[in-house]
Amino acid sequence: MAVETPRYHHKEPFMGLDYFLGFMNAFKGGFLLQFSHELFEKLGNTYIVKSFGKKVFKTRDQEVSKAVHATYFENFGLQGLRYDTAVHLWGNGIIVVDGPHWKHGRALIKSSFDVVHLANMERLRKHTSTFLALLPEDGLTVDLAPLFKRLILDTSSEFIFGEAMGALKDSKQFTDFMNAFEYAQRGTGIRSVLGRLKFLHRDEKWWSACQQVTDYADRYVNTALKRLKEERTQGKTSQLKERLRLVDEMARDTQDRVTLRSHIISVFSPAHDGAATALTNVIFHLARHPDVWWKLKAEIESTKEEILTYELLNSYQYLEWVLKETHRLTTIATTNQRLCVKSTVVPFGGGQDGRSPMYIQKGDIVEIHYRAMGRDKTFWGDDADLFRPERWESARPGWQYTPFGGGPRSCPGMRLVFTESAYVLVMLLRKYKEIVNRDPELEWKEEFCLTVQSKNGCVVALVA
Numbered sequence: 041m042a043v044e045t046p047r048y049h050h051k052e053p054f055m056g057l058d059y060f061l062g063f064m065n066a067f068k069g070g071f072l073l074q075f076s077h078e079l080f081e082k083l084g085n086t087y088i089v090k091s092f093g094k095k096v097f098k099t100r101d102q103e104v105s106k107a108v109h110a111t112y113f114e115n116f117g118l119q120g121l122r123y124d125t126a127v128h129l130w131g132n133g134i135i136v137v138d139g140p141h142w143k144h145g146r147a148l149i150k151s152s153f154d155v156v157h158l159a160n161m162e163r164l165r166k167h168t169s170t171f172l173a174l175l176p177e178d179g180l181t182v183d184l185a186p187l188f189k190r191l192i193l194d195t196s197s198e199f200i201f202g203e204a205m206g207a208l209k210d211s212k213q214f215t216d217f218m219n220a221f222e223y224a225q226r227g228t229g230i231r232s233v234l235g236r237l238k239f240l241h242r243d244e245k246w247w248s249a250c251q252q253v254t255d256y257a258d259r260y261v262n263t264a265l266k267r268l269k270e271e272r273t274q275g276k277t278s279q280l281k282e283r284l285r286l287v288d289e290m291a292r293d294t295q296d297r298v299t300l301r302s303h304i305i306s307v308f309s310p311a312h313d314g315a316a317t318a319l320t321n322v323i324f325h326l327a328r329h330p331d332v333w334w335k336l337k338a339e340i341e342s343t344k345e346e347i348l349t350y351e352l353l354n355s356y357q358y359l360e361w362v363l364k365e366t367h368r369l370t371t372i373a374t375t376n377q378r379l380c381v382k383s384t385v386v387p388f389g390g391g392q393d394g395r396s397p398m399y400i401q402k403g404d405i406v407e408i409h410y411r412a413m414g415r416d417k418t419f420w421g422d423d424a425d426l427f428r429p430e431r432w433e434s435a436r437p438g439w440q441y442t443p444f445g446g447g448p449r450s451c452p453g454m455r456l457v458f459t460e461s462a463y464v465l466v467m468l469l470r471k472y473k474e475i476v477n478r479d480p481e482l483e484w485k486e487e488f489c490l491t492v493q494s495k496n497g498c499v500v501a502l503v504a
């Protein structure tokens with residue numbers, strides 16, 4: 041028997057506009073994470089709010105997350121939440137569709153990913169060395185965040201399109217495209233917050249930014265299809281490992297231009313800055329925890345002359361703990377939503393203590409708070425809000441730790457993010473003796489776009 045779940049006490053219970061105003065106030069004021077934390081503390085691990093008349097279950101309960109992401113996977117989708125607001129940018133790409141089209145896109149990405157990813161070390165080496173050359177000499181203050189962004193833009197554009205955007209060289213191609221891309225993403229984010237009121241978003245510049253992005257991707261799709269045709273008709277193969285491109289690998293499987301373009305933009309969106317945001321967070325923490333920096337240096341010391349291979353990166357255990365701790369404490373994808381497409385009773389979430397079954401009706405939304413789960417003191421202990429990589433020596437989380445989602449739709453880019461972050465971090469550890477915090481603000485401050493990043497970047501001095 042499902043039991044009633046705690047509710048947010050609305051002053052305006054029909055549309056829930058009071059909640060929306062509170063949310064927007066926190067969003068603008070830069071305290072959305074705190075706003076969300078306080079409501080969980082007050083109402084429990086799962087509670088219900090009204091959002092533009094829709095019933096939304098907000099949860100930081102790992103059992104509810106598991107039920108929605110995995111056990112009852114087929115009953116919870118995202119197409120109804122994302123497709124209409126994002127079709128102009130992401131088309132019918134993997135991140136906005138459900139059902140057979142998603143399944144096909146997922147299989148396509150997964151197999152193409154594995155092959156391109158393993159061939160990617162050489163590119164990472166090349167771009168990281170350009171990046172290192174841009175860093176200021178001994179002791180000067182630098183915000184590494186924008187530099188990480190440019191580095192990851194180059195590695196990801198080369199990984200996906202086969203050609204780096206020239207971000208580290210500040211090329212015009214990079215500036216023009218990124219201005220349009222960021223504008224297109226921001227507008228899409230606004231439309232998604234507006235939901236059913238998205239018709240209020242009337243911005244000509246947004247339409248043309250979306251067009252510019254799709255035109256850009258089309259150029260690469262067309263060349264990939266041309267290459268594929270040549271390969272098939274003339275038996276030509278571009279098998280040089282470093283030439284592998286995601287767009288080519290995907291084109292082997294589907295030659296539908298719109299599908300290819302949509303999936304390519306869907307991968308580019310998280311790929312273009314994901315690892316950069318993670319790297320910024322790692323350096324943010326390391327600059328405030330010199331003991332951890334020294335332990336990392338000690339770990340890599342005996343291998344510091346060796347070529348940095350995928351296997352070597354994977355052999356550094358403390359480094360892995362540092363990266364995991366960074367994603368736990370400063371989770372980048374803080375929440376994720378699913379739309380219930382078939383009424384379901386999930387085993388937990390109901391009742392004041394959240395331990396009774398909970399009824400979710402078709403049309404309701406479930407919002408899962410990954411970041412809040414990563415800080416749950418009942419699992420992580422009283423020091424859950426502290427950066428302490430050593431906890432990973434004994435921590436064995438299941439659904440309490442899902443910074444990359446979980447179940448069949450979990451992030452296919454997770455290994456790539458780990459490899460890129462680990463590679464760049466080890467190169468910094470090899471080159472510099474010390475990293476010194478130069479930001480007077482010691483606390484991590486939030487800045488939301490589609491994900492959340494460090495508002496103050498990571499302002500440091502690197503000492504050789």
Ligand code: HEM
Nearest residue numbers: 310311314315318372373443444445446449450451452453
């Ligand atoms: C730190 C960086 C990243 C984080 C925190 C992250 C996190 C996530 C999360 C939480 C999801 C949603 C999972 C779900 O809905 O269950 C996701 C999906 C996805 N991510 Fe990532 N991601 C990152 C980087 C990347 C990169 C670098 C790529 C590509 C190279 C990528 C490609 C994707 C794709 C294609 C999906 C959609 C999967 C699907 O719907 O089946 N992500 N990611």
